Each structure stands twice: as C-alpha cells, then as structure tokens.
Amino acid sequence: MNITVLGEATFESPIGHSISDSLRIPENIVIDPTSTAKEALTFELAGPRSKLFFDPKHTRAGIITCGGLCPGLNNVIRSLFLELHHAYGIKEVLGFRGGYQGLDPAKGKEPIVLTPEFVHNIHKEGGTVLGTSRGPVDIPVAVDNLIQRGVNIIFTVGGDGTQRGGNALFQEAKKRGYPLAVVGVPKTIDNDVAFVTRTFGYMTAVSEASRVLSNAHNEAISVENGIALVKLMGRHAGFVAAGATVSCQDVNFALLPEASFKLDGFLAALKERIIDRSHALVVVAEGAGQDLFAADELKKDDSGNVKSKDIGLFLKGAIEQYFKSENSPIVMRYIDPSYIIRSSAANSEDAILCDMFARNAVHAAMAGKTGLVIGYMHDRFIHVPIELLTSRKKSMDPESFQWKAVQASTGQVDLFE
Numbered sequence: 001m002n003i004t005v006l007g008e009a010t011f012e013s014p015i016g017h018s019i020s021d022s023l024r025i026p027e028n029i030v031i032d033p034t035s036t037a038k039e040a041l042t043f044e045l046a047g048p049r050s051k052l053f054f055d056p057k058h059t060r061a062g063i064i065t066c067g068g069l070c071p072g073l074n075n076v077i078r079s080l081f082l083e084l085h086h087a088y089g090i091k092e093v094l095g096f097r098g099g100y101q102g103l104d105p106a107k108g109k110e111p112i113v114l115t116p117e118f119v120h121n122i123h124k125e126g127g128t129v130l131g132t133s134r135g136p137v138d139i140p141v142a143v144d145n146l147i148q149r150g151v152n153i154i155f156t157v158g159g160d161g162t163q164r165g166g167n168a169l170f171q172e173a174k175k176r177g178y179p180l181a182v183v184g185v186p187k188t189i190d191n192d193v194a195f196v197t198r199t200f201g202y203m204t205a206v207s208e209a210s211r212v213l214s215n216a217h218n219e220a221i222s223v224e225n226g227i228a229l230v231k232l233m234g235r236h237a238g239f240v241a242a243g244a245t246v247s248c249q250d251v252n253f254a255l256l257p258e259a260s261f262k263l264d265g266f267l268a269a270l271k272e273r274i275i276d277r278s279h280a281l282v283v284v285a286e287g288a289g290q291d292l293f294a295a296d297e298l299k300k301d302d303s304g305n306v307k308s309k310d311i312g313l314f315l316k317g318a319i320e321q322y323f324k325s326e327n328s329p330i331v332m333r334y335i336d337p338s339y340i341i342r343s344s345a346a347n348s349e350d351a352i353l354c355d356m357f358a359r360n361a362v363h364a365a366m367a368g369k370t371g372l373v374i375g376y377m378h379d380r381f382i383h384v385p386i387e388l389l390t391s392r393k394k395s396m397d398p399e400s401f402q403w404k405a406v407q408a409s410t411g412q413v414d415l416f417e
Contacts, residue, residue: 053368231312234285
C-alpha cells in the first residue's frame with residue numbers, strides 16, 4: 001500500500017540508522033502454493049528514514065488522545081514527546097486537551113506545551129494527562145487552528161472514530177495545500193483493529209480482568225450454588241474475555257460477540273453445572289448476545305459507534321428468573337469492572353509496545369508521511385493508510401485456536417444448543 005508523502009525529504013536525519021522506503025511486509029506470511037487467490041496486500045515497513053521532510057529546528061507537533069480510556073495512553077504521550085524532543089530536537093510539542101474538542105479554540109482549553117518535566121512520571125499513571133472526549137470537531141475550524149499555531153505534525157491517538165477524524169484533517173489540509181503530517185496511533189482495549197496483531201492496553205486488560213475473574217471465582221465457590229457473572233469489554237470482538245478466560249482457567253462459560261448462543265440452551269447448561277458442582281463462573285463480553293434483545297432504534301454514542309444493549313444486566317435477570325422458576329435457590333454475584341480495568345496503568349509488556357508505536361509514529365511524521373496509522377503485523381511495525389484501516393474490523397474466528405482454547409479451558413458446548 002502506498003503512503004502519501006508531503007514532498008521531497010531534504011533534511012539530514014539525526015537518527016544514526018535508517019531503512020528504505022522500498023521495504024515491504026506482506027499481510028499474510030502463510031502461503032498456500034496451490035491457491036489461485038490474488039496476491040495479498042503488502043505494507044511499507046515503519047522506521048527512521050535517512051532524510052526528513054521537516055526541519056526539526058522549525059517544526060511544531062501536536063498530540064491528541066480521543067475516545068474511551070485504555071492502559072498506556074500516557075506512555076504513548078511520553079514516548080512521542082521524548083522521541084521528538086531528544087532524538088529529533090524539534091522546536092515544540094503541544095498537547096491538545098479534551099480530545100478533538102481541543103482543536104476548536106471556541107470549545108477547547110489552551111493546549112499544554114509539553115516539557116521533559118511535565119512527562120517525567122506520567123507513564124506510571126492510568127488515564128490520559130491530556131484528557132479525552134468523544135465526538136467530532138469542525139474540521140475547517142480545527143485546521144485553521146493548527147495552521148495559525150504553526151503545527152506541522154499532529155498525532156491522533158484513538159480508535160476508528162479518531163482515525164476517521166485524522167483522515168478528515170489530512171484531507172482538509174491537503175485541499176488547502178498546507179503540509180500537515182497526520183499520523184495515527186491505534187488505540188482500543190478490545191484489540192479489534194485491523195492490521196494490528198496486538199493493540200496497546202490489551203495485555204494489561206487481560207491481566208487485570210484475569211485477576212477479577214479469580215476473585216469472582218472465589219465468590220462463587222465460597223457459597224452454595226454460587227454464580228458469578230462478570231461483564232468485560234468487547235463491543236465487536238471478544239479478545240479480552242477470551243484472553244482472560246484462558247489466563248484464569250476458572251471460567252465455566254464464556255459468551256463472546258463472535259459466537260451467538262441460545263438463551264434457553266445456556267440456562268439449561270448452567271443449571272447442569274450448578275447441579276454437578278454447586279458453583280459457576282460466567283464471563284460475557286459487552287457485545288455478546290445482542291440478538292436476544294427486541295429490535296428497536298439503534299442508538300449511537302458521540303463517536304458514531306452503535307451502543308450495545310446491557311447484556312450483563314440482562315443475563316443477571318434472566319439467570320435469576322430462570323432458577324426461581326426452577327425452584328432452585330442460587331446466590332448471584334454480578335461484577336462489571338470495565339471502568340476499573342480501562343483506567344489502569346499499563347503493565348511492562350504494554351509499556352514497551354506503547355513506546356514502539358510512538359517512536360515509529362514520530363519517524364513516519366518527520367519523514368513527511370501523512371494520512372497513515374502505525375500498524376503491527378508479524379512482529380514488525382508498518383504504515384497503513386487511514387482509509388484502509390478504518391474500512392475493516394478485526395474479530396475472533398470461531399474456528400481459530402483462540403476460540404478453541406476458550407472451549408478447551410471451559411468445556412462449554414458450542415452455542416449451548
């Protein structure tokens with residue numbers, strides 16, 4: 001996939017090594033020699049280039065964080081700044097506050113001028129020091145603001161909606177002939193971004209969720225006929241619920257968006273479990289079982305995402321009602337730790353991943369590349385056009401090893417039919 005460049009790169013890079021623009025990473029590395037399918041996509045390898053488009057002494061960059069919280073946001077902010085400041089020696093880095101609203105002078109607060117002192121300890125905390133919000137911004141107004149402030153580079157840290165906004169900024173700046181490098185760092189705790197093997201924050205979420213599941217198991221097993229129901233993140237993909245299930249190994253039922261289930265079959269299987277073992281641990285991803293709700297007008301959040309119905313509370317009520325009708329007493333524990341998990345600080349694995357995403361984003365921007373998001377495939381960082389990345393969603397294949405691992409660790413029957 002070809003990446004847009006702002007023009008000829010003529011400034012010498014201060015980075016001691018570089019890679020060629022000609023290097024490519026294939027989308028698929030497992031090849032069937034008998035297949036007649038057309039050749040898969042290949043992507044430009046990320047990394048420092050020998051020549052820069054921007055003169056560091058006269059370059060100003062901006063950073064925004066948008067959407068829901070995710071472990072590692074402060075790590076990304078810190079590493080973006082440190083690479084820009086120390087490795088490239090650029091003039092100034094602005095932290096726009098409150099998500100895209102921060103790009104509108106009439107709505108947002110004055111941006112923060114980032115310094116080594118400001119970012120010194122932010123990676124040790126969850127959340128984002130720049131603040132966040134959902135929803136769009138008036139794109140012409142935002143570009144006016146960036147031009148007036150002399151911002152040459154803007155890093156957009158967020159999910160699909162954020163990157164679509166970044167693409168709009170890129171297109172508007174291009175239309176005006178203003179050389180603005182827009183580089184996205186993909187953020188989603190759900191790990192459902194295409195062309196990204198693992199998003200930052202995911203492993204922290206799995207670790208924190210696994211701890212919750214272990215404690216929920218203790219709750220269930222400590223009482224007669226105890227049922228613990230835990231709702232985890234995952235609007236379109238169940239990677240967090242699946243990863244935590246396999247990590248914990250105490251889960252008896254895992255309900256994911258990718259695998260529909262029959263409510264009657266699930267309740268009957270749950271009753272059998274209670275009769276046999278007197279306790280059960282159930283995990284449900286927030287996007288699972290949406291077909292169980294009555295069809296009505298879909299509601300969307302400020303970022304344009306369809307709001308999921310609350311499957312956790314729905315299942316809690318259905319379980320309680322079912323066992324009451326069966327004249328079978330249970331002790332119900334319902335736990336939704338989502339906000340606690342997503343506001344956690346990044347663990348060491350995610351901290352390293354955040355650093356690599358950020359540094360590769362800086363390399364791309366300084367070389368004058370724009371309209372792209374940093375991807376991560378086959379243990380390599382790549383450049384993905386924003387439009388391509390936002391056109392796809394990643395989800396778990398019910399035939400994949402990940403889903404089979406969930407089935408093996410829980411022993412649950414497909415679809416509970």
